[in-house]
Amino acid sequence: MKRRLFIERSALFGASLIGTKTISSTANNWIEPVQAAPIKELNFGIISTESQANQRPLWEPFIAALSKSIGIPVRAFYATQYAGVIEAMRFGQVHIAWYGGKSYIEAARIANAEAFAQTVATDGKKGYYSHLIANKSNPITAAAKRQGGDKYVLQNSAKLTFAFNEPNSTSGFLVPSYYIFAKNKVDPKKVFKRLIFSGSHEATALAIANNQVDVATNNNESLERLEKTNPSARKKIEIIWTSPIIPSDPIAYRKDLPEDVKKKLRNFFYNFKDRKILEPLQWSALVPANDKTWNPIRELDIAKQVLELQSKTGLSDADKKKLNNLNSQLRALQGR
Template identity: 70%
Template structure:
């Protein structure tokens, strides 16, 4: 593969393991270069009023033992990494142990439909996926209520292999930076693609490392290997923050 379109979490893995290099990111029709992770529930679920009053993240933590929950995919930024850190890791809660039932649905559409059809109580999603659902399945979208919203997540990167010839990289960049086909872009809520570089996704790296650090710090009976890994994660996090 020479060129790929990633989510933030999958991009940082590809950059680390497969020499992927981000060069562009999506820009929405209002000029935004980011999106938001959500916790969602069915609009008729009895938890809605209390969850919105308390804050969906706080409600989920307090009542996890009585709830069924769906993540998207372990490599999803908004469907796993962001809620894993902000909702669970920062509150020292292990979602694998906390919920009455926990599943991974595999996609944003699947988690949305699981909520719309009352198959789980709470699930992860993001505003872009919910906007798409409004167009493709408005009946399902009407059944979904958002109970928590994250901070802004950098929009998805487009990356090529680091070892591509420089002249080919330039042609690829020129194509994306000048692409303005409204009939292709507009249905997705995009206006085009902006220049970007690898550092834009450092906040995603920080989230990933911070989550791993918290998980190790909360682990009982850490082994020598765990302690060494914890120190390595801390060094990596400090290195990213200093850049």
């Protein structure tokens, strides 16, 4: 997993977890624990699906309602890359976060993250879809729709420019990487005329709208957002491939938060129903969930790695060991 983002700790809000102290008496041979000081502030990480300028007005009312409900000031942390939120949580500088499935399983692995809630879309679904998109005016688009965008991309990759979102994105990288490339034993890094990582769903959509690349990844929720933020750009975009359904997004907190704070957070998320605040976020509700809800994403991630290894010729001993380990992980997730 690539880690290119340097986290400027001075730009992050100060960590607010204070350790437990103890008072000891050697004369009486006892140690009396003293409760840790209450948390003074929480930082809420928000992955960079679009620009901070677009995200801030959507999130600030929700963050304000959360602060008021739990009685603890909550501040939003907007990162320029998904990895920024993961790393901030890893170092205790973000305490709760909105993730995508792929970024969450990475945060659960390295950043002490624990999912406790799942978003529900305005149509009531607990899932969404990854897409390949192209510009309606691009000559390739009609042919790609007729043939199937995934098949067209595979057969014509050498002539195409292609944009992923970023490596920690579920719909912008993991899902299309597995279903389109890994399953067909194709390495996208080697087959395109030009391959880029744009950094966000908004950026891939605009790259297509402006004819800067031929094909890019996106998802239905981000394209619905684009209809509101940039309708002229959305009109230029055609969907040429749709994935199987993806589990909707998790909300996760650090496992080491005090239990009373976790309880307050769960109570807020499970019971918050203000449509005026939720609908701009494209949510109708938030419901209880746990880490296993995103095991299908883990399966995709592992299966993708397995297929990539199997496509190599002349596996080294290290490759074979890694392949056996991945297959063991996959069997464990699938209960076999």
